[in-house]
Structure formats: structure tokens, C-alpha cells
Amino acid sequence: MATPVIGRRVLRNxxxxxxxxxxxxxxxxxxxxMLHVAFLRSDFAHGRLKRLDVSAARARPGVVAVYESAxxxxxxxxxxxxxxxxxxxxxxxxxxxxxxxxxxxxRFVGEPMAMIVAESRYLAEDALRDCVADIEPIDAVIDLxxxxxxxxxxxxxxxxxxxxxxxxxxxxxxxxxxxxxxLLVKRRFLYDRGVAAALENRAVxxxxxxxxxxLTIWDxxxxxxxxxxxLARMLGLLESQVQVIAPFVxxxxxxxxxxxxxxxxxxPWASMQLRRPLxxxxxxxxxxxxxxxxxxxVHDAEMALTRDGRVLGVHDVFLCDTGAYDPYGLTIPINxxxxxxxxxxxPNYESEFTSVFTNRPIVTPVRGAGRQxxxxxSERLLDIAAKELGIDLVEIRKRNLLGPDRFPHNHEIMFQxxxxxxxxxxxxLPTLEHAARAIGYDDxxxxxxxxxxxxxxxxxxxxxxxxxxTGIGPYEGARVTVEPSGKVRVATGVGTQGQGxxxxxxxxxxxxxxxxxxxxxxxxxxxxxxxxGTGTFASRGAVVAGSACHAAAMSVRGKxxxxxxxxxxxxxxxxxxxGGRVRVSGSDDAGIGLxxxxxxxxxxxxxxxxxxxPGLESTAYFGPDRGSTASGVHAIMxxxxxxxxxxxxxRYLVVHDCGTMINPLLVEGQIHGGVAHGIGNAFYEQLVYDxxxxxxxxxxxxxxLPTATDVPPIEAAHRETPSPFNALGLKGVGEAGCIPSGAVxxxxxxxxxxxxxxxxxxxxxxxxxxxxxxxxxxxx
Amino acid sequence: xxxxxxxxxNGVRYDREVEPRLLLSDFLxxxxxxxxxxxxxxxxxxxACTVLFDGEPARSCIMLxxxxxxxxxxxxxxxxxxxxxxxxxxxxxxxxxxLQCGFCTPGILMTMTAFLRDNPAPNEAEIRDALSANLCxxxxxxxxxxxxxxxxxRRNTAGAVERxxxx
Numbered sequence: 012m013a014t015p016v017i018g019r020r021v022l023r024n025x026x027x028x029x030x031x032x033x034x035x036x037x038x039x040x041x042x043x044x045m046l047h048v049a050f051l052r053s054d055f056a057h058g059r060l061k062r063l064d065v066s067a068a069r070a071r072p073g074v075v076a077v078y079e080s081a082x083x084x085x086x087x088x089x090x091x092x093x094x095x096x097x098x099x100x101x102x103x104x105x106x107x108x109x110x111x112x113x114x115x116x117x118r119f120v121g122e123p124m125a126m127i128v129a130e131s132r133y134l135a136e137d138a139l140r141d142c143v144a145d146i147e148p149i150d151a152v153i154d155l156x157x158x159x160x161x162x163x164x165x166x167x168x169x170x171x172x173x174x175x176x177x178x179x180x181x182x183x184x185x186x187x188x189x190x191x192x193x194l195l196v197k198r199r200f201l202y203d204r205g206v207a208a209a210l211e212n213r214a215v216x217x218x219x220x221x222x223x224x225x226l227t228i229w230d231x232x233x234x235x236x237x238x239x240x241x242l243a244r245m246l247g248l249l250e251s252q253v254q255v256i257a258p259f260v261x262x263x264x265x266x267x268x269x270x271x272x273x274x275x276x277x278x279p280w281a282s283m284q285l286r287r288p289l290x291x292x293x294x295x296x297x298x299x300x301x302x303x304x305x306x307x308x309v310h311d312a313e314m315a316l317t318r319d320g321r322v323l324g325v326h327d328v329f330l331c332d333t334g335a336y337d338p339y340g341l342t343i344p345i346n347x348x349x350x351x352x353x354x355x356x357x358p359n360y361e362s363e364f365t366s367v368f369t370n371r372p373i374v375t376p377v378r379g380a381g382r383q384x385x386x387x388x389s390e391r392l393l394d395i396a397a398k399e400l401g402i403d404l405v406e407i408r409k410r411n412l413l414g415p416d417r418f419p420h421n422h423e424i425m426f427q428x429x430x431x432x433x434x435x436x437x438x439x440l441p442t443l444e445h446a447a448r449a450i451g452y453d454d455x456x457x458x459x460x461x462x463x464x465x466x467x468x469x470x471x472x473x474x475x476x477x478x479x480x481t482g483i484g485p486y487e488g489a490r491v492t493v494e495p496s497g498k499v500r501v502a503t504g505v506g507t508q509g510q511g512x513x514x515x516x517x518x519x520x521x522x523x524x525x526x527x528x529x530x531x532x533x534x535x536x537x538x539x540x541x542x543x544g545t546g547t548f549a550s551r552g553a554v555v556a557g558s559a560c561h562a563a564a565m566s567v568r569g570k571x572x573x574x575x576x577x578x579x580x581x582x583x584x585x586x587x588x589x590g591g592r593v594r595v596s597g598s599d600d601a602g603i604g605l606x607x608x609x610x611x612x613x614x615x616x617x618x619x620x621x622x623x624x625p626g627l628e629s630t631a632y633f634g635p636d637r638g639s640t641a642s643g644v645h646a647i648m649x650x651x652x653x654x655x656x657x658x659x660x661x662r663y664l665v666v667h668d669c670g671t672m673i674n675p676l677l678v679e680g681q682i683h684g685g686v687a688h689g690i691g692n693a694f695y696e697q698l699v700y701d702x703x704x705x706x707x708x709x710x711x712x713x714x715x716l717p718t719a720t721d722v723p724p725i726e727a728a729h730r731e732t733p734s735p736f737n738a739l740g741l742k743g744v745g746e747a748g749c750i751p752s753g754a755v756x757x758x759x760x761x762x763x764x765x766x767x768x769x770x771x772x773x774x775x776x777x778x779x780x781x782x783x784x785x786x787x788x789x790x791x
Numbered sequence: 792x793x794x795x796x797x798x799x800x801n802g803v804r805y806d807r808e809v810e811p812r813l814l815l816s817d818f819l820x821x822x823x824x825x826x827x828x829x830x831x832x833x834x835x836x837x838x839a840c841t842v843l844f845d846g847e848p849a850r851s852c853i854m855l856x857x858x859x860x861x862x863x864x865x866x867x868x869x870x871x872x873x874x875x876x877x878x879x880x881x882x883x884x885x886x887x888x889x890l891q892c893g894f895c896t897p898g899i900l901m902t903m904t905a906f907l908r909d910n911p912a913p914n915e916a917e918i919r920d921a922l923s924a925n926l927c928x929x930x931x932x933x934x935x936x937x938x939x940x941x942x943x944x945r946r947n948t949a950g951a952v953e954r955x956x957x958x
Contacts, residue, residue: 021886030881032827032867038892039826133812210831210839210928261829261894262928294919396916509892509929538818571953683931684891711836711926719922719932748931 020676023511034259037214048291049135051125056370056704058146059596069140080114094340103177118335121300122543135255151370155330168366175367182423183359188324192315200310201773205696211261217282233268234546236395255537263508265376266303299709303378307332313391334373343381351385354439356610370704390754428483430637446644446666473722475757481743482554483630486634491563493627497606504544506536511677523564525588549745558633566629639734641742643667651763656782664726669740685748687703692781693756797798801869809842827867841898867897889938891929
């Protein structure tokens, strides 16, 4: 085989297009005769929609159509449920998905009530001001506990409470563990909402071509194929009449896989009604209201330990804010529930959650997808227990890690993919030791911290472990074709939002076929190119689609060897693929180029053997039984000014294990971005709602995304424990960077202010909030 | 109602009639089909829409097209060579993996084009300070900082070689 390219820091194939402004994003699509759309949205979080008067908007010059719910006819149906709950015995789940346009009732600020189509975006937005919505306000449901109190206003009045779901999962017997314990620590933990804040807002362009009877949709989606299939069903078209293209997408981070957003349902429908192409591009303020969000949870958790710090069990009861509707099922709280177990040996576990409807925007996964919460709870409980037992913070973790001989490890509960939570492989202790060593933990504890404190500097370290369930099924596919030019084309169904798929899939195929990475052209996210697959989520692109690319390339390799063997009259096992050619191993013979061979595989005349498939092309699929479990440790050093609560991050390091790395440079990029997102979540980003559900900081002026001066240089180190679940040993890496950030941040700030009696049980920890907590600790 | 607008974009003079309320970003993207300039927030914070306005970085999403009357604009499309060859800053971004989704990248390239012109040998703190004018959600900024260091370093090395050769 040629020089390996898997594992190399290969530069990206897609960059030239992005760096020159040539890459196509959805909002760049301009079509002749295109109309523009604006949505009239509710200003109230909760209210009865008594009357909507859009007559003045309809009369405005330049307005082509205005649709309210009644105008949609049969098309006005609740959106499909995107993820069915896993079959956990005894679970309760009330599916409530939104109508395309609100009817009778509004349930969150930003819920769309009418759709305006005009000759320009400016005119469509002008017409928004012509509309009159008579909404009778109802008290908003915001606080999770108040939402469940008897007599609380109901978000969905056909239900008897605001509980959207209830799930209890158990392993072992927590009550027995509790009785055997030397120490119980019990606390309440809060984790609040933020936005995903992809720099590109959502956008949809839809074009119905009446003569061809074909619908083309450009959509900023992470899941173009399910969008195509669902739209075809709802619009009464064949799947093959609908093409969905997710071209370059400017960041996803989860919310771009909500299926279906009202805008995704309405533009294609209206394009068929009006027989003209339509575009809608979300603005940033709309993004704060109308794009899904995540993270609101309240945990009441207890950990039972022996006096030497061994965890006997954990009991957790939590509430999870699902927002006004719950189209994404139970993915987030089940991730929280499962990820709490982390890399630890926790023999007894009881976890119970209630998902709660509120009058806030819909909750669907955002990078991390509930895993943060579980890690925050277990890591904080370990910290608190360590302090009570007088055990070092790293030592208590070491004592509880699963050893390398414990894999596969069955946690005996069910994961979000409806498969048992079984870890495939891992080697946790060396990762923790690596991180502790790299941050200088022992010296810091022995001498350095005290020395700095004597200089008046309040410096602390946080160190936290996590696992991430990645690379889940059901499946993805890929088609690999050697073209007559000798270049290779790869088509796969997953959407791409900056992860580097054009490069990592090319690396996988290039290695198998012995061609240059830049000679492999990858096409993603166009249903005409490949129409089987599910999408980009759960850190699964490289694992699942990457494995499908590998399988398809291996099949093409087989075809190449077969054909070359008959052309060159040499046994296949004597042939090698390198430099875009097949030749006899170890010979000086030129062999034959892959392009020429592909021409021979597609003859214009003559006869072929029965059963011959033309070309050097194969399609293959990969569907794992279950996901592969990545892991890692984050360590952070911060300096806190106790007078101002200013926190300076002195160091941030990540030791990460995502199995075999296809491209370490891109893995580091994923980690850096995740950490920055995590730092934002932990310290800067919070959606602030008032008691009536009004968002008070719906702009980048008021909602603070971390900038280059807020994110420190991030030191990343890698360990590779291959997954046995796929041929290349891959595990996902997309979300890991932001999972333990809250936990390390809280621990480090507490450590920096040791002696202040501060115990941090909430995230985000904004500068203001930390100031309050410090003041409260000083003056109890 | 429209008003006349004359301006130079990427070296080409345009004479157009535009609505006075038309944003400069929309004019560039829609009227001139220069869609490399991206719009991320429409309130002047994220910096994705940054263009050079008479050589200085400006947010095209909070300017009106008519404000550019008689002025010269450069967009990301002006950076590469006639056959699409990446310029040294673009090359450094590729070499250092300074972009992921690439949506914020055009604005960052324009901000940094002016920054490196004014400060050819910046230190990391100066780079981060200048870069804080632009938001990126994908990269965590580190590889962008590395790219800018790389571009500055290569230019200074090349400059030193040139100076040595001319002595």
C-alpha cells in the first residue's frame, strides 16, 4: 500500500473555495424571479391568538402573498416527531410538535403566525408592520419547578400538566448502596440555556419547476436526506421529485438538524402554490427566538461513597426544559442520564428525569447535547466528596476509573440510540495522568499554589474527566467512483458544516486506492448525488460516513485488482496501488493508471461477462450496532481576582482519545472550537428571560460569544484507543471539547478561592454571578 | 425611489441606481453578486461582513450602499490572483487550518489584511486584540492566530531575503 495518509495532518481540500469567497452558502443562491419571505412572529411567550389581521399587508404593493394558518388547509399539521423515545420500560412521553403557523395559541416569543411573500426582503419586512395580531396574554411558564406545581398555566392544554416526559433508569440497587455508604453528598445543580450561535443563520430557498414537476430546496440543514423524504411525503411527491441541497453550511452545532422547522415546511409548499422560487434568510435576532436552543436543567443528585473515596452509587432526579414543544424526543435528557456515569465504575445508579414544557423556544441538541449536565453533576459531586473525605481531587478520580480490562463495559441502562449503554474501549488512567502531569498538578498542589497565594495571586486548577457516546447508528453510505481522468469521486449523504469532510473522507479513500488526497473530490449533502443516510449529529460523521467511505473504497479496490489482474496478466495479490496506478509490487513496471483502467471497465463495444458491473465504482453502507465511546480529560488553570470576580484563564489543556485519528490537525481544530464553545457556556453565554418569557439579550451586543481575547491558547494532546466497532478504529470528536468545560471551570474557580467557602453548583458562571457568589460566601 | 450610486469595487467602477435604504452588504451580495461577503448578525458585531472601505475595515451590514458613493470597496473576492491563486494570507489560513465552516473567514481575511498592512510584525496579544473584532464559533481562534503569525512571519522572512538581495 502507498504512503499512509490516514493519521497525517493533511491540509483541507475545501479551503480554496472558502478562502476566495467562491463557496456557495444557501443565502448566496439567487434565482430569476425569486421572491422573498418574512415571518410574523409572536411577541408574547404565552397567549391566545384571538385574531390576526393581515389585510393591510396583503394590500401593500410588492407583496405577493400572505399566509396564515387557515390558508394552509390540509398542510397545517403538527410537524413530525423527529426522534421516537427509546423503548425504556415505564417511560412516559407526550409528543407535542408545532404547527407550521400558530393557530389559536402562541407558546413562545418568536413562534411564527404568518408568512409574508414579497418581491424583496425589504418589502416583506415592511409588510410585517402592517399586520395586527390580537393576542390575549396568559401567564408564561418559565421556571421548571413552578411549571410542575398544581395550578400552573398549561403550555399544552390537552395535557394535565406541563410534564412532557418521565423516565426512570436503574442499575444495581442505589438504596442498598446508600445504606452501606460512609459518606453521602447531596446537592442541587443548575445548568442554564444558551444558543448554538452558528455564524451563519438558517436559510431556505425553494424552487418548484412546474414543467419538470420537480422541487429543489437549498437548506442550511445537517440532514438533507430526511428533509427530502419528509417533504416528499408531506407534499405528496415522489422522493425522487425532490432534491435537497445543503451546500456549504456555516456551522451547525445541532440546531440545524431540527426537523422540521416551520420555514422548511412552508417555503417549498408556497413555491408550489406561487410557482416561483422563494428565499428566506433568518436574521440574527430571529435566530435568538426561532432557532432551537439547549441546556436548561436542574439536578438534585446524591453520591454515596466509602471513606476511601470509592463511589458506591449515584442517585439523580432532574428536570429538563424542553421548551414549548418536544420534537426531538428524549435525546438530551437521556444523554445527560447516561453521560453522568462518565469513565467511572459506578455499580449502583438511579436516575429519574421529567422533561418540562415551558414557554421558551424549542430545545433540541446543541454541541454536547445534554452530556455537559451529566458530567457537571458527577464531577462536582466527586469534588465535594473529595473535600469532605480529605482526598486529593485527582486521586479520587483515579480510584474510581474503569480499568483497561473492563471493556466492553455494560452500564446496564439504555442510551439515546435505543441500544444498551456499552462502552466499546477505553484507557482512562493514562489520560488522566497525562493531563495532571501536563498541567503540573503535583507541583502546583505541593508548593506553587501557596507561593502564588503568598504573592496575593488567587490561582486554581480544575481537572475533570468525561466520556462521549459518539458515532451512533443507524447508518450512512457512500459511493466511490474512479473517473476516466484518474480522479476519484466520493458521494455521501451526511451534511457538512465545517468539520472537514471533504478532506477526511478523501484521506480514507486515498489511502485505500493509492491516490493523492487532492485527487479525491467529495460531494456531500446533495440528495441527487446520494440519497440514503440520516445526517450529521452525535459526533458521527467521520465514524459512520467515514467507515462507509472506507467500505466503498475497499470494494472499488477489489474491482481494480480484479480488472488489473486480467489486463496485466498478474495475480491480484502481486499488485499494488500507488501514485494513482496499479502495478506489480516491487517492480519498475509502470503498470496501468486508474483512469485508463476505469475506461476499460466501461467498454463501448464488445461483450462482457454476465453479471459485470460497469466502471470502477461501488456503493457501501456502514451501520454500527452501537456508538463508540470517546473520552478525555480537561485541565484548566485560572487566576481569579476576588475583588472584581474577573477570571483569567492561564492555561487550558485537553488530553483526548477519539480512537484512530484520520487527521490530527482537524481533530485539534474540533477540540479548540469545542473548548471555546464550552468556555462561552461556562462563563459568558446565558439567555436571560424575564418571568413573562421575554428574552432580554437577543443580540450579540448583549449575549456574549467568546472572542479571541477570551479564549486562551489551547494545548491538545492525543491518545488513541481504537474502537473495535469499525474497521479504522474511529471514535467521534465533534462535541468533546465543550462537554467538561463547566465542570473544570467551577472546580478551578473554587480552587483559586480556596478558603472563601465557595461552592459552585451552577453554570453559566457569568462575571456578575460569580461576583454575587463571592460576596455571599464572604458575608454568609 | 432610487438614487444614483457610483463606486469602485475590487477595481471595477459601477454606476447604479439604488434605494437609499439598501444596505451595502445587500448591494454587494445581490446587486453585484459578490456573495463572498457574508452576513452573520446584521447589527455590526460579528464582523463576517467586513470589507475594506477606502482601505479601512468596515461593517458592510450597518452601512448603506449610498454611503459608499464616490468611495472604493474591496471584498474577499479581490484577494486571490487572477487565476484563483491564494494570496499569502489566504495560503497561511489554509496551511494553519485557520478555518472550519468558513463563514466568518472572508470578514476575518479583510480585517487582517488591513491589520497586517498597518502592523507587519504583530505579537500574539496584538493579533488577538485585532481579531476580537470578528466572531468565529468553529475554531476557538487558535488556528486563526497561528495563520496570522504564519503570514506575518513569511512576509517578514521574504522581505528580509529581498532586502538582503538588494544590498
